[in-house]
Structures are given as C-alpha cells and as structure tokens.
Amino acid sequence: MKKSLNVFAKKFSDLISPALLATILVAIISGVLLFVPPINGYADNGDFYRAMLSNGIYRLPSKHPWAIDYVITKFGIFQYFNEYGTIAFSSQSIFIRIAVMINKLFYSSKVFDIRFLGLLYYFLYLGSIYLLTKSVVYPYKKLRSYAVSLIIVLIFADSSFTLYFNSFFAEPVMYIFMIYAFASIMLLAKGCYKKNWPMMLLFFISTIIIITDKSQNAPLTLSFILISFGMMFLPHFNARRFAVGVGMVVLIFTGVFTYVAINKEFNDVNQYKAFTHGVLMETNDPSKNIAKLGIDEQFALLREENYYPKTYTAVRATNKSVQKNLLAKNGIGWTVKYYAHNPKQAGALLDLATKDIMITQVKAVGDFTRGSGHKPGEQVKYFTLYSDYMGSFFPGKFAFICLLTVALILTYGVAMYNDLKKKRPMGVMRFFLVLGLLTIILFVPIISIVGDGDADLAKHLFIIPVCLNFIFILFISDILHHRLWNTEAREEFLDHAK
Amino acid sequence: MQNKIFRLLFVSFALLFFVSFSNPEPVQATDTDDYVMLVYDSKNTTAGSEKQIDALQRALTSMNLRVKTVDQADYKSGMLTKKYFGVISMVNWKQMGFTNKKFLKDRNNFSGIKLHIGNDLSGYEASELGAKSVDLYQQQLILENKKSNQMLPFSETITVLDNLSKESQMIGTLRTQQADQKTYGYGVINGKYGYLPYFSSKGLSYLTAVEMIAKLFSKQGSYQPILTVTGVTPVSDLKILDQVSQFCYKNSIPFAVSTTSVSNNTGMKAFARFVSELRNVENRGGVVFIKSPEVGGAGVGSANELRQDLTSYVVSLAKYQVYPIGISTDGFWNQDKILRKNFLMNANHWLLLPNGKVTYIDQDNNSQIAHTSFLGISASSLNSVNKSYETRFSTPTAIYIPLPHSNKELVDFKEQINKLDFSWFNPMEVKMSTAINTGTSTVSFRDGNYFVNGKQENIGTADSSSVFSEKIKEKPLLSNYFNIQGSILTILFVIVTIVLIIFILMGRRIYWNRFNKRK
Structure with missing residues (x-):
C-alpha cells in the first residue's frame, strides 16, 4: 500500500511539478473569475481616462453616466487622429497597445473588449506564477513543496489582485512584474539554470517596467538597486559583474527619467495633496505649526481640500496666493522638515497609512458587470479568503512593520553571514532581496505621506502587500525546506566557487 | 369746511408717515416690463467673444431686466412672444451673422423694443432706425462720450448709421481720423429701436453701451460707483x-x-x-x-x-x-x-x-x-x-x-x-x-x-x-503618564532586541552543530 502510494507520488511529481500544479490551479481559478461570463473586474474609479485616452480608447456613450458601480467591458477605439497624445508616460501603454492590436486582429477595429487586455495580463501572470513557485521550491519536489505551491495559489491568485486584470488600472503591470523580478532573483540565487544572463535580463526588464509604470514608482529604483546588488555575489562572475553594474546604471536612469517626466501640474497636484491631506491632517489646529515653519497660517484652512475640487471650494489650487505662498514653498524638503518637527503627527499619519495595508480589494468600485444581476458596487467574494483574512487580522501599526523589519533582517542576516563565510551566493542574494523588499514596505508609506498625504493611500500602498506576500511565502518555504539559516551547500555552486 | 381741512391734514400726515417709515421692500417688477430676449449668432469662443455675452447679460441684470439668452441655432419659431419687453440681436462673430430665418422673421414682426448689436444690420432694421447704414473700411475710430475719449482698435469694417432722423438720439460718437473727420453716432436710439455698431466688455465702449441700453429700455438712473x-x-x-x-x-x-x-x-x-x-x-x-x-x-x-x-x-x-x-x-x-x-x-x-x-x-x-x-x-x-x-x-x-x-x-x-x-x-x-x-x-x-x-x-x-493671545487648552492630566509609558516601552524593546541578538549569536553554533550531526 505504502509502496504503491510512493510510486504514485513519484509518478505524479514526475508528471506535474509543484510549479506546474500552481500554474494550473491559478489558471483555472483566475480564468473562471476573469473570463467565464458574467465576467468580473474593477469598475472605473475615475482614473481610467488617462490610460484610455493616451492609447486611443474612449468610453462609449451610455445612458449611465457613472462608471464606478459596474465594470464596463466594451470601449470605443479612436478611428481618427488622437488629439490627447500621451497624458502621462507609462509602461502600461505597451500592454494596452498590444491588447488593442490583438483586439483589432481577432475582434473589431472599432470596439475594444477589456477582456483582451485581461487575457494578455493573464498569460503573463501565469508565466510569473510558474517561475515564482519554481523559485521558492527548487530543487525539491517533496510533499512540502506541493504544500508551498498550494499556499502560493492561495496568496497570489487571490481575486483582489487578479480583478485588476480586467481594468485600466496600472496595478496589474506592477503585480505581474514584481513576481517576475522576485522569481528571477531567487532562481539566480539557487542556480536553477545553467546560464545566468536570461534571469538577470528578466530582472532588469521587469524592474524597468515597474518603475516606468507609474510616476510614483520612481523611488522604488533605490530598492531595486539594493536587490540587484546581491547579484554581485554570484560566483565565477567577474566578467558579468560589469553587466550587473550596467543594469544598475540603467535602473538609475530609468528612475530619474520617470521622476523628471512628472509634469508641473502633476507635481502641483501631489504637493497640494501632501499639504491639505497630509500636513494638515491628524492634528487639532495646524495653524500655528505651519506658521512656525514659514508658511502663512491661513493655509491651514485648506484642510481636506482637493486639487480638483469635488463640488465647491473657496479657493482653487491655481489661485495666485496658493501658487505663490504655498506651492512655491512646501516642497518635499519642507514637508520632511515639518514632520521632523511634528513627529507625533507623522506617526499618526503612518499608522493611518498602515491601518488598512492588507485590504487589497478596491472597495470603492463594483466588481460585476451591469446586467449580471448584482447590486451596484457589489464586491466579489470568490477566492478572497486570503485577502479577507489578512485584511482583518494583520496588525495595522507602523511600529509593527518596523519590528517585523528588524526581525526579518536579523533572521536573514544570519543566513547571509553564514553564506558569506562559506562563499555561497544564495543567503547573500536572498538577504539583499528581503532587504530590498523591506525597504519598499518601510519607505513607501513614508514617501506616500510626504509626497501625497492621505489621499488615495490605498492605491499608493498597493505594492506593500505584494512585497509582504513575497516575504511570507519565502519564509514559509524556507522553514518547510529547512533552508532558513542553512542554505545547504550545493555541489554545482561549490565547484564554481573554487 | 373745518372737517374737510382736518380730513385733508390727516390724510397728508398718514401719507407722510407711510412714506417715511415704511421699509422699501424689494421691488419685484411686474410681469412683462422686465423680460428681455438676447439672441446671439455665435459664442465665438476662439476669439474669446463669449465674454461679451457675459458682459451684456450682467449689464442687463444690473438694469433689473430678466434675460433669456438664446443661441440662434436653438431659436425656434414663436419663441419671441409678447411676454418679452424687448429683443436684443447680437452679432458676435462678423463672419457668421444671423442665419436663422425664423428668428429674423419673428424679430421683424416683434412689436417691443429692439436692439441690434454688431455688424450685419439688415435693410429692414436700418429703415426701422430711420437711417441709412454706411460701411466704413480700414478705420481706426475715436469714441467720444462726455468729455472722455478712447482710441478704438483698428477695424476692417464697421457699419455705422448716417442720415439720422431728427428724433434719433446719439449716445457717444465715433470720429474718423481722416482729414474731413466725419462723426457718426455710437449708440443710436430711434424710439423703440436701437443700434450699437460693436460691443466691448471694457472701458469707455462698455460704459457708453450700458448707458445707451439703459436709456433704450427706460432703465437709466444716476448712480455713484x-x-x-x-x-x-x-x-x-x-x-x-x-x-x-x-x-x-x-x-x-x-x-x-x-x-x-x-x-x-x-x-x-x-x-x-x-x-x-x-x-x-x-x-x-x-x-x-x-x-x-x-x-x-x-x-x-x-x-x-x-x-x-x-x-x-x-x-x-x-x-x-x-x-x-x-x-x-x-x-x-x-x-x-x-x-x-x-x-x-x-x-x-x-x-x-x-x-x-x-x-x-x-x-x-x-x-x-x-x-x-x-x-x-x-x-x-x-x-x-x-x-x-x-x-x-x-x-x-x-x-x-x-x-x-x-x-x-x-x-x-x-x-x-x-x-x-x-x-x-x-x-x-x-x-x-x-x-x-x-x-x-x-x-x-x-x-x-x-x-x-x-x-x-x-x-x-x-x-x-x-486672537492669538487666546489661552491654549491645558494639558490633560494623564499625558505625562502616557509619555513615560511610551519611553519605558521603547527601552524595553531595545533591551529585548539586544538580548535577542546575543541569543542568536550564542545559539548559532548550537544550531549549526545540529545540522552537522544530521549530516
């Protein structure tokens, strides 16, 4: 009996590796969500126009003026010259354009179906899941490896993430390519493939796509450079260390480019929000505090005002007083100084930022199409176990994140110390990977608060749960495979190291 | 007789009392004498001429005239009813003018006050005004009104009225700069009919136009600014x-x-x-x-x-x-x-x-x-x-x-x-x-x-x-306690971390050995 079970297990593992198992399960789970009618996705929160108009897509006329309640599947494709040009540069455009091209080939040259974009993301995503699973379980095919692959399915196929695919949000690009970036580093660290350069290339391309996806991703450059620094420790690699250096330089340029490409209006919007929704929040009366640091106390009255006012406002952000006496003064330097002087307020804001960090489902918009029999703005409950659980139980305190960071750095630091001594790359690369991810987790809330205030926090913090999930799965897999501190000598690596 | 005088005195006192103590309520004008229809040919937003429609609308409101503004494209036959006290046709874009025949017909049949602003004055309108229309080409005119004058921007064509009838009134004059220095009326009123060769939302032109329109609609007053x-x-x-x-x-x-x-x-x-x-x-x-x-x-x-x-x-x-x-x-x-x-x-x-x-x-x-x-x-x-x-x-x-x-x-x-x-x-x-x-x-x-x-x-x-010398609220009683509690916790955490590091360093070897044994 036991023998036949073993034989079955052997055959099964020969036929279906953990990575393949995860990919198949994810394909089925998210395929049902995205493509089996009535389909699901995220409705327009008012941000879609940027991605749409830049790529020659427009909303078809409809008797329902509000797009926030239901997912719209059909859009129009501009037939003539697109006068809008590029509203904001984004790597997301590449994917939308490819989707439009496929749409034109197979469906229609006038109507764009969002599912073509979803499909494109879907295939890219399946590839990333395969690599991710492989990267954390390699070289094992034990039962525990299959357990890890099931956990990956639970975490990474959560509907709160995959719903993004059927939408014009820029998040899917970030999500998919973060998985690629993570997987490529882990595969390199484990020496999964004979040649290193394909994974290196994958890493750099993925990170460049992530950085250029959204202007607010520019600061992530620093974290990615930190992660790529680990590659310097790959053995037998003197000649290619240069290549890593070049990659890092390219990354820096991409980050700078993305930062510079932010136009003045965008900058003003962010600066205004950082003030009205940041500096002025979580305090009784900010009048005196801002006056102390040289900004007219009257601007305290702008608390909770928006750059593009929702209904009515006493003063527009384009007003001369605001431009001259506020926006000319309250740059990032000023904001940092302000929070340094008011640490309690900064702490309260950071707690606010981390409070709902693991609630990944966009609650403001509906997930169903009109006519699917669901209420306006109704949320999908299908395969959201992980995000529901994390959303309710993850401690929403910035201090907790700091403690977690310290603990993880210590844990993975030990492995790095061991591997450095033994000249093994894995512990070192993994340390830098974790360190890089932790800097994202730690600094993105700070950057968001300083750069944007509490406006749109949930959207700015999207990358944090993704990074936390990477660390969770890495940690679980390392524990299960007993590789947390002892990365285990691997013959092929040792040979090269000599 | 005495009774009569007494009654007269009483009535006049009562009247005086009423006049001096009654609080003048907002005068809501009766139905028809304050409705005006303003029809324009085009907003002409490329030239920013929508500002002139706004300036005219505001001027009419300040005269307590209720204005219904209609784009000629939206004008439908019969809209210009007797409810209206007057009609204003405004040519806002020279190249456009009035093309809606239904409006032109209704306006010709309209019996109230009529004002035309801008070029494109029809022969019928000129005859109503009792004058002959003359086109001036390539001119820079000078507008004069009550001791003020203003040099106007160069205009390619401008239609002015000549041979005015005796009953006509001129509000402001336009003078050419040629040798003969001919003078034409800027605002011309002939009974119920009025004409302004152009409209500008600024300066003397605006003031003169407002004066003319107020006079035409009998709303003229004398106000300090x-x-x-x-x-x-x-x-x-x-x-x-x-x-x-x-x-x-x-x-x-x-x-x-x-x-x-x-x-x-x-x-x-x-x-x-x-x-x-x-x-x-x-x-x-x-x-x-x-x-x-x-x-x-x-x-x-x-x-x-x-x-x-x-x-x-x-x-x-x-x-x-x-x-x-x-x-x-x-x-x-x-x-x-x-x-x-x-x-x-x-x-x-x-x-x-x-x-x-x-x-x-x-x-x-x-x-x-x-x-x-x-x-x-x-x-x-x-x-x-x-x-x-x-x-x-x-x-x-x-x-x-x-x-x-x-x-x-x-x-x-x-x-x-x-x-x-x-x-x-x-x-x-x-x-x-x-x-x-x-x-x-x-x-x-x-x-x-x-x-x-x-x-x-x-x-x-x-x-x-x-305002700023107001006392700030006193600190709550327990704030010190919470401050101290915070610092104690911080110190505790630091100590725990240090101990943890020591443990890790010490335990590392033991952990190592376990693996070595297994090997």
Whole structure:
C-alpha cells in the first residue's frame, strides 16, 4: 500500500511539478473569475481616462453616466487622429497597445473588449506564477513543496489582485512584474539554470517596467538597486559583474527619467495633496505649526481640500496666493522638515497609512458587470479568503512593520553571514532581496505621506502587500525546506566557487 | 369746511408717515416690463467673444431686466412672444451673422423694443432706425462720450448709421481720423429701436453701451460707483488686506470687499484671524460681499450642499460679527438654474463680476434679478475714461480692483485708487436695506446697522493680533503618564532586541552543530 502510494507520488511529481500544479490551479481559478461570463473586474474609479485616452480608447456613450458601480467591458477605439497624445508616460501603454492590436486582429477595429487586455495580463501572470513557485521550491519536489505551491495559489491568485486584470488600472503591470523580478532573483540565487544572463535580463526588464509604470514608482529604483546588488555575489562572475553594474546604471536612469517626466501640474497636484491631506491632517489646529515653519497660517484652512475640487471650494489650487505662498514653498524638503518637527503627527499619519495595508480589494468600485444581476458596487467574494483574512487580522501599526523589519533582517542576516563565510551566493542574494523588499514596505508609506498625504493611500500602498506576500511565502518555504539559516551547500555552486 | 381741512391734514400726515417709515421692500417688477430676449449668432469662443455675452447679460441684470439668452441655432419659431419687453440681436462673430430665418422673421414682426448689436444690420432694421447704414473700411475710430475719449482698435469694417432722423438720439460718437473727420453716432436710439455698431466688455465702449441700453429700455438712473476689492479668499495675505482697509479708512473712501469663505475648519485659529480682518474692514467703513465659491466637479445633486455651504458661510461669519450685505458672483451663476436658485436667490443684493473659470451645473440661460445688482467693471479698464467727482453711472456699478499680492502691487493699488477720483457710493450713509436669508437665519443691513434675525448687532473692535493671545487648552492630566509609558516601552524593546541578538549569536553554533550531526 505504502509502496504503491510512493510510486504514485513519484509518478505524479514526475508528471506535474509543484510549479506546474500552481500554474494550473491559478489558471483555472483566475480564468473562471476573469473570463467565464458574467465576467468580473474593477469598475472605473475615475482614473481610467488617462490610460484610455493616451492609447486611443474612449468610453462609449451610455445612458449611465457613472462608471464606478459596474465594470464596463466594451470601449470605443479612436478611428481618427488622437488629439490627447500621451497624458502621462507609462509602461502600461505597451500592454494596452498590444491588447488593442490583438483586439483589432481577432475582434473589431472599432470596439475594444477589456477582456483582451485581461487575457494578455493573464498569460503573463501565469508565466510569473510558474517561475515564482519554481523559485521558492527548487530543487525539491517533496510533499512540502506541493504544500508551498498550494499556499502560493492561495496568496497570489487571490481575486483582489487578479480583478485588476480586467481594468485600466496600472496595478496589474506592477503585480505581474514584481513576481517576475522576485522569481528571477531567487532562481539566480539557487542556480536553477545553467546560464545566468536570461534571469538577470528578466530582472532588469521587469524592474524597468515597474518603475516606468507609474510616476510614483520612481523611488522604488533605490530598492531595486539594493536587490540587484546581491547579484554581485554570484560566483565565477567577474566578467558579468560589469553587466550587473550596467543594469544598475540603467535602473538609475530609468528612475530619474520617470521622476523628471512628472509634469508641473502633476507635481502641483501631489504637493497640494501632501499639504491639505497630509500636513494638515491628524492634528487639532495646524495653524500655528505651519506658521512656525514659514508658511502663512491661513493655509491651514485648506484642510481636506482637493486639487480638483469635488463640488465647491473657496479657493482653487491655481489661485495666485496658493501658487505663490504655498506651492512655491512646501516642497518635499519642507514637508520632511515639518514632520521632523511634528513627529507625533507623522506617526499618526503612518499608522493611518498602515491601518488598512492588507485590504487589497478596491472597495470603492463594483466588481460585476451591469446586467449580471448584482447590486451596484457589489464586491466579489470568490477566492478572497486570503485577502479577507489578512485584511482583518494583520496588525495595522507602523511600529509593527518596523519590528517585523528588524526581525526579518536579523533572521536573514544570519543566513547571509553564514553564506558569506562559506562563499555561497544564495543567503547573500536572498538577504539583499528581503532587504530590498523591506525597504519598499518601510519607505513607501513614508514617501506616500510626504509626497501625497492621505489621499488615495490605498492605491499608493498597493505594492506593500505584494512585497509582504513575497516575504511570507519565502519564509514559509524556507522553514518547510529547512533552508532558513542553512542554505545547504550545493555541489554545482561549490565547484564554481573554487 | 373745518372737517374737510382736518380730513385733508390727516390724510397728508398718514401719507407722510407711510412714506417715511415704511421699509422699501424689494421691488419685484411686474410681469412683462422686465423680460428681455438676447439672441446671439455665435459664442465665438476662439476669439474669446463669449465674454461679451457675459458682459451684456450682467449689464442687463444690473438694469433689473430678466434675460433669456438664446443661441440662434436653438431659436425656434414663436419663441419671441409678447411676454418679452424687448429683443436684443447680437452679432458676435462678423463672419457668421444671423442665419436663422425664423428668428429674423419673428424679430421683424416683434412689436417691443429692439436692439441690434454688431455688424450685419439688415435693410429692414436700418429703415426701422430711420437711417441709412454706411460701411466704413480700414478705420481706426475715436469714441467720444462726455468729455472722455478712447482710441478704438483698428477695424476692417464697421457699419455705422448716417442720415439720422431728427428724433434719433446719439449716445457717444465715433470720429474718423481722416482729414474731413466725419462723426457718426455710437449708440443710436430711434424710439423703440436701437443700434450699437460693436460691443466691448471694457472701458469707455462698455460704459457708453450700458448707458445707451439703459436709456433704450427706460432703465437709466444716476448712480455713484462702489469701490470693491475682489479676489479676497481665506488664504489671501491678510496683512495686505489690513493695509488696504487702513488706506481706504484713512482716505475716507467707503469700499466693499468681495471674499469667499470656508464651510469647514471654521474652528481653526486661522479662521478666527481671517474673520477678525474682515471685522477690521467693517470697522473701517467697508462692507462685505460673500463671493460664490469655485465650482469643481459638482453635479445636479450638489444643490443641497451649495445651500448648506451658504448657510455655513453666513453663520460662521456672523458668529464672529462679520455680516455680509450681499453676494458677489461670476456672471454665469445667474445663467444656471442650480447655482442661482441655491445661492444667489438667497440675497437681494448682488455684485456681478466677469466670469473666471466657467463650470455650469444646469445651465438654463434664464437670468433673474435681485433688488439691486452692481455691475462689476474693472478699474484698469477705465484708464481712458474721464473720471471726476461728478461722474455718475447709468446702472448700479461696482468698480473693482483685485487684492494686491505683494507690497509692490500694493503701491500700484493705492496709486490706482487715488487716480479714480469718483465720489464713491457709501452704503453706511445711503439708505440701503439688504438681506441674506439662509433658511435658519437672516442677516440684514439697514441704514448702516446690522441685524441678525431682526436683532441689531454691534461690531466689536478687533485687533487681529489679539486672537492669538487666546489661552491654549491645558494639558490633560494623564499625558505625562502616557509619555513615560511610551519611553519605558521603547527601552524595553531595545533591551529585548539586544538580548535577542546575543541569543542568536550564542545559539548559532548550537544550531549549526545540529545540522552537522544530521549530516
């Protein structure tokens, strides 16, 4: 009996590796969500126009003026010259354009179906899941490896993430390519493939796509450079260390480019929000505090005002007083100084930022199409176990994140110390990977608060749960495979190291 | 006989009593004598000519005329009914003119007052005006009116009237610069018919056109202008506002301030400082107009919010003894159903300023009237106009100057006011009765006194600096305890971390050995 079970297990593992198992399960789970009618996705929160108009897509006329309640599947494709040009540069455009091209080939040259974009993301995503699973379980095919692959399915196929695919949000690009970036580093660290350069290339391309996806991703450059620094420790690699250096330089340029490409209006919007929704929040009366640091106390009255006012406002952000006496003064330097002087307020804001960090489902918009029999703005409950659980139980305190960071750095630091001594790359690369991810987790809330205030926090913090999930799965897999501190000598690596 | 004299005396006393003590209620004009239809050929937004429609609409409102504005493309046969007191046809784009034949037919058959503005004057209209139309080509004309003159921009063609009948009146003249220096009328009125060869929203042309239109519609009066400082917001530089009000006070210039306010954050010190500055304005002979807020992405559903905002503005200001006497607004607010009904109509005194950023919510182009609407004219556009102490305007007029943004601009501001040698309208001295109703309360102004819900209020003297000497709340009792608790926890965490590191370093070898054994 036991023998036949073993034989079955052997055959099964020969036929279906953990990575393949995860990919198949994810394909089925998210395929049902995205493509089996009535389909699901995220409705327009008012941000879609940027991605749409830049790529020659427009909303078809409809008797329902509000797009926030239901997912719209059909859009129009501009037939003539697109006068809008590029509203904001984004790597997301590449994917939308490819989707439009496929749409034109197979469906229609006038109507764009969002599912073509979803499909494109879907295939890219399946590839990333395969690599991710492989990267954390390699070289094992034990039962525990299959357990890890099931956990990956639970975490990474959560509907709160995959719903993004059927939408014009820029998040899917970030999500998919973060998985690629993570997987490529882990595969390199484990020496999964004979040649290193394909994974290196994958890493750099993925990170460049992530950085250029959204202007607010520019600061992530620093974290990615930190992660790529680990590659310097790959053995037998003197000649290619240069290549890593070049990659890092390219990354820096991409980050700078993305930062510079932010136009003045965008900058003003962010600066205004950082003030009205940041500096002025979580305090009784900010009048005196801002006056102390040289900004007219009257601007305290702008608390909770928006750059593009929702209904009515006493003063527009384009007003001369605001431009001259506020926006000319309250740059990032000023904001940092302000929070340094008011640490309690900064702490309260950071707690606010981390409070709902693991609630990944966009609650403001509906997930169903009109006519699917669901209420306006109704949320999908299908395969959201992980995000529901994390959303309710993850401690929403910035201090907790700091403690977690310290603990993880210590844990993975030990492995790095061991591997450095033994000249093994894995512990070192993994340390830098974790360190890089932790800097994202730690600094993105700070950057968001300083750069944007509490406006749109949930959207700015999207990358944090993704990074936390990477660390969770890495940690679980390392524990299960007993590789947390002892990365285990691997013959092929040792040979090269000599 | 004695009885008769006694009765006569009684009646005359009663009349006198009635006249002197009755409070003049807002005169709501009867049905037909205040409706006017304004039909234009095109907005011509590329040339910015929509501003001229706005300027004309505001001028008509200041004459207490209700205006229905119609684009000729939307005009349907029979729209110009007898309800209308007059019709204005405005050519806003020379190259376009009137092409809607239904309108032209209805206008020709219309029996009320008719005014044509701009080129494209038909032969029928010229005959109504009792004159011959003449086209002048390639001319730079000089407009003259009451000792003022203004050189007009070069015009390729302009249609003027010649051979006027004896009954015709000319308001302002246009003089050519050629050797013979021919003179034509700018505004021409012949009975019920009027003509203006062009319309401009600025300077002498505007003033003369307004004068002419008021005369044509028998709405002409004689008004002193009110000096108005516009562009004040709660985030304006209040020191400059203080200097402005002080300057006006020292020079005995009565003035008005048009300011927006906030509906939130009124508990902040910054708000207290803002209102104390407005109180200074009131104490220095100024009055306050509430400026309508900027319209963002508001929809039809925002009507309630707008009404509540106004209530909140008035109540929060009144709480600090600032009593607005009217509402100032951009012209387009009067052309929008939601904006007008939920904001403007709550006050009986309006101050109409040119449009800034225009965002309609429910545009209906049916402007309404208040008891008094001041027509806003920028001070800078009056440079070429002869200004004197005797100058009077045909309609209630507000001459406005934006609040300076720097000390340099303040110097210019003062200079500009000194040059405006008008005898200014003083709300404190003239019998003036205004009211803003906000549902919960009524703030009114009568003969220089302020009333809230009928109860007279005094304005305390306010020094803006005193606001800040208010005591700050004492610290809560347990705050020290929590501070100490926080530090203890921090120290504890540091100690735990250090111990943890030591343990890790010590335990590392033991852990290692376990693996070695297994190997």
